[in-house]
Amino acid sequence: MAKVNPENDLLHVVGGRPLHGTIQVRGAKNFVSKAMVAALLASDVSVLKNVPEIRDVQVVSDLLRLHGVGVDVKPREGTVTIDAKHVELADVADVDTLSGSSRIPILFSGPLLHRLGEAFIPALGGCRIGSRPIDFHLETLRKLGAKVDKEHEAGIHITAPDGLHGAKIHLPYPSVGATEQTLLAAVLAKGKTELSGAATEPEIMDLVAVLQKMGAQISVDVDRTIRIEGVESLNGYTHTSLPDRIEAASWASAALATHGDIMVKGAQQPDMMTYLNVFRKIGGEFDVRDDGIRFWHPGGDLKPVAIETDVHPGFMTDWQQPLVVALTQAKGLSIVHETVYENRFGFTQPLIKMGATIQLYRECLGSLPCRFQQQNFEHSAVIFGPTPLTGRDIDVPDLRGGFSHLIAALTASGPSTVRGISLIDRGYEDFRDKLAALDAQID
Numbered sequence: 501m502a503k504v505n506p507e508n509d510l511l512h513v514v515g516g517r518p519l520h521g522t523i524q525v526r527g528a529k530n531f532v533s534k535a536m537v538a539a540l541l542a543s544d545v546s547v548l549k550n551v552p553e554i555r556d557v558q559v560v561s562d563l564l565r566l567h568g569v570g571v572d573v574k575p576r577e578g579t580v581t582i583d584a585k586h587v588e589l590a591d592v593a594d595v596d597t598l599s600g601s602s603r604i605p606i607l608f609s610g611p612l613l614h615r616l617g618e619a620f621i622p623a624l625g626g627c628r629i630g631s632r633p634i635d636f637h638l639e640t641l642r643k644l645g646a647k648v649d650k651e652h653e654a655g656i657h658i659t660a661p662d663g664l665h666g667a668k669i670h671l672p673y674p675s676v677g678a679t680e681q682t683l684l685a686a687v688l689a690k691g692k693t694e695l696s697g698a699a700t701e702p703e704i705m706d707l708v709a710v711l712q713k714m715g716a717q718i719s720v721d722v723d724r725t726i727r728i729e730g731v732e733s734l735n736g737y738t739h740t741s742l743p744d745r746i747e748a749a750s751w752a753s754a755a756l757a758t759h760g761d762i763m764v765k766g767a768q769q770p771d772m773m774t775y776l777n778v779f780r781k782i783g784g785e786f787d788v789r790d791d792g793i794r795f796w797h798p799g800g801d802l803k804p805v806a807i808e809t810d811v812h813p814g815f816m817t818d819w820q821q822p823l824v825v826a827l828t829q830a831k832g833l834s835i836v837h838e839t840v841y842e843n844r845f846g847f848t849q850p851l852i853k854m855g856a857t858i859q860l861y862r863e864c865l866g867s868l869p870c871r872f873q874q875q876n877f878e879h880s881a882v883i884f885g886p887t888p889l890t891g892r893d894i895d896v897p898d899l900r901g902g903f904s905h906l907i908a909a910l911t912a913s914g915p916s917t918v919r920g921i922s923l924i925d926r927g928y929e930d931f932r933d934k935l936a937a938l939d940a941q942i943d
């Protein structure tokens with residue numbers, strides 16, 4: 501993937517015409533990067549297939565290479581071959597060059613502790629959609645026997661001179677990252693680990709599948725408890741990533757917002773059921789086929805909905821932003837209660853400037869008890885529609901918000917300039933080519 505030239509980091513969009521055509525989604529961003537980290541657990545070669553060409557894959561590849569690991573990425577074939585026979589400590593200054601680029605580096609902790617007895621984790625990046633602390637990660641590592649030194653100015657130094665051992669861990673909230681942290685650290689720890697309050701997203705289950713292929717002993721109970729029996733060693737794996745259900749839903753919302761018709765090849769129904777229910781409630785139509793799902797706006801008015809984001813199997817927080825753009829075109833009042841991140845509605849401000857009627861509230865506008873109740877976070881949104889949108893200049897704030905702005909620009913009448921679009925490359929493979937294939941007027 502080419503380096504970004506700031507002058508080219510924008511897209512001119514002339515909206516107001518339906519997106520129609522066929523596009524392909526490949527492996528899930530939020531799984532592929534973790535499976536690449538898992539390869540570090542084996543002194544062996546692993547092969548991951550259905551890998552998309554996105555920036556997060558580049559960041560994890562770079563970080564693996566800095567630790568002496570061989571990484572061969574074949575973007576067109578969609579394969580990554582990782583040879584982790586040799587692992588060495590990376591130079592802190594080199595690792596630091598990757599600081600702020602992703603949240604994945606923290607997941608290197610467990611595998612590096614097993615392979616080298618120590619790890620250095622640079623300051624983390626990722627989308628600015630809340631404070632996104634890593635307290636659960638560090639607590640988990642400490643419980644498994646690691647010593648965490650936060651005094652280092654460039655990042656966190658973690659050691660485990662006596663190795664990691666099994667432990668009982670409870671997550672106060674079913675964090676995706678902290679669940680993955682526990683899995684990656686406990687599979688080679690001595691003894692048994694019991695993780696209660698775990699997240700069970702399909703991407704996590706695919707990581708469990710990879711670890712099982714590698715030789716790990718992991719069971720998942722119905723009550724969000726994951727039990728891991730540490731084993732002596734793991735071998736490399738060959739695995740095909742599950743598809744990216746966030747990208748698939750983003751294109752589906754784009755079809756709805758623009759009165760379009762998009763066949764998303766590679767999309768799979770089982771992991772998208774909650775989204776599909778909402779899509780149908782709003783008035784969108786879909787057809788599940790062997791090779792993907794076709795999504796379209798059947799004409800007539802879209803209907804408003806009330807939704808709450810939640811951990812799996814709830815409505816994903818990452819589905820929320822593109823859908824909000826479609827809801828600006830539904831007839832009546834829609835309510836979205838965001839319960840995963842406290843600050844994920846910043847992207848609505850440009851939508852309001854484009855003509856949307858959206859009011860944010862600090863109150864929980866939903867039935868679920870939410871961690872942000874009685875706090876000062878605008879985490880509920882009321883959207884009144886339909887409102888015509890008009891094009892304007894927009895700065896991309898984060899990955900999902902940025903894609904939503906693109907959809908808004910494509911829905912709006914007149915021209916828009918969307919700046920900072922390289923942020924979208926973090927998670928949407930070839931989105932410019934896909935937009936062109938869908939007959940979008942972009943430049």
Ligand code: EPU
Nearest residue numbers: 530632633634635636637675676677678818840841899900
């Ligand atoms: N949390 C803590 N302490 C922690 C960890 C998390 O308080 O130590 C809180 C977070 O602040 C947040 C909540 O727990 O309020 C959930 O965070 P989680 O750990 O589940 O999120 P994550 O692992 O950092 C992954 C995805 C996100 C996705 C969330 C939820 C990756 C790389 N990122 O983040 O994806 O929104 O799970 O499903 O897998 C995206 O793709 O755009 C994206 C942000």
